[in-house]
Amino acid sequence: MLGFASPYAKKIYSAVKIANPALWRREDDVMVSSPNHELISAVYITDLRPDKEGEAYIEAGGLGSKTVTIALKSPSILRGYKFAIEVYAQSVQPGFGQSYPSNPGYVRGGLSGYAGTYSHTGYPTGSVYPHVHYKK
Numbered sequence: 001m002l003g004f005a006s007p008y009a010k011k012i013y014s015a016v017k018i019a020n021p022a023l024w025r026r027e028d029d030v031m032v033s034s035p036n037h038e039l040i041s042a043v044y045i046t047d048l049r050p051d052k053e054g055e056a057y058i059e060a061g062g063l064g065s066k067t068v069t070i071a072l073k074s075p076s077i078l079r080g081y082k083f084a085i086e087v088y089a090q091s092v093q094p095g096f097g098q099s100y101p102s103n104p105g106y107v108r109g110g111l112s113g114y115a116g117t118y119s120h121t122g123y124p125t126g127s128v129y130p131h132v133h134y135k136k
Contacts, residue, residue: 001042001043001044001045002042002043002044002058002062002063003040003041003042003043003063003088004041004042005041005042005044005088006041006090008090008091009041009042009088009089009090010038010088010089010090011086011087011088012032012034012035012038012040012087012088012089013032013085013086013087014085014086014087015030015084015085016048016082016083016084016085017030017072017081017082017083017085018080018081018082019072019074019080019081019082020080021074021078021079021080022074022077022078022080023077023078024077025073025074025076025077026072026073026074026079026080026081027071027072027073027074028071028072029059029069029070029071029072030069030070030072030085031067031068031069031070032067032068032069032070032087033066033067034066034067034087034089035089036091037091037092038066038089038090038091038092039063039064039065039066039089039090039092040061040062040063040064040065040066040067040068040087040088040089041063041088041089041090042063042086042087042088043058043062043063043068043070043085043086043087043088044084044085044086044087044088045070045083045084045085045086046083046084047081047082047083048082048083048084049080049081049082051075053075053079054072054073054074054075054081054082054083055071055072055073055075056070056071056072056073056083057070057071058070058071059071068087070085
């Protein structure tokens with residue numbers, strides 16, 4: 001597992017890749033490209049075989065880029081592999097292709113140390129410095 005699929009990320013690739021046993025070690029590459037103005041935010045690869053000895057790693061690209069190339073390898077000769085692959089991407093342009101809530105009611109000021117309220121919601125915010133009291 002590499003990265004984090006936030007609520008605003010969308011799944012751009014999902015597949016189960018299977019290679020049957022052979023007299024040689026099975027090796028394949030999977031290349032995934034993100035659409036439009038999106039960058040890859042998470043890559044999840046799960047070995048579905050019971051012994052979990054297959055190899056999967058990122059050869060090129062990855063988090064923060066528009067493409068990722070994933071290498072898949074069987075553990076040895078006469079053995080195949082079975083991997084589940086999921087790739088998520090998120091827009092780099094705020095508001096492009098995303099549905100942000102118009103007024104999420106998030107607390108502000110907590111990390112800055114200033115107390116107050118988030119406008120229009122009435123949610124109180126506290127200082128991260130409990131020994132400091134601010135007056136209005």
